[in-house]
Amino acid sequence: MMPGRNLRKSAPPAVPAEREVAAECALQLRRIGDKWDLRQRILNLLSKLFFPET
Template structure:
């Protein structure tokens, strides 16, 4: 090995099917939560524009 060079990391193994399913479910739930927060923020922005038109 040459000085200053690091060894290559081992290739990562793909997750097991059960683990992949858990990752998929978790990401779906996070997406739903994010969508709800985004919708809530949009409603708040509309209400703010209605009641505070100068801002």
């Protein structure tokens, strides 16, 4: 370390409650994404069945 320079202070670690909230949010977003993916797959299947020329 050079004289006259301060080290940067790192951010404090996230409290466990914030981690739980973030994990729950991520889980809900994953579920929403899975539902949208399933919906899109069903629509694609139906379009192939009813419109095979496309």
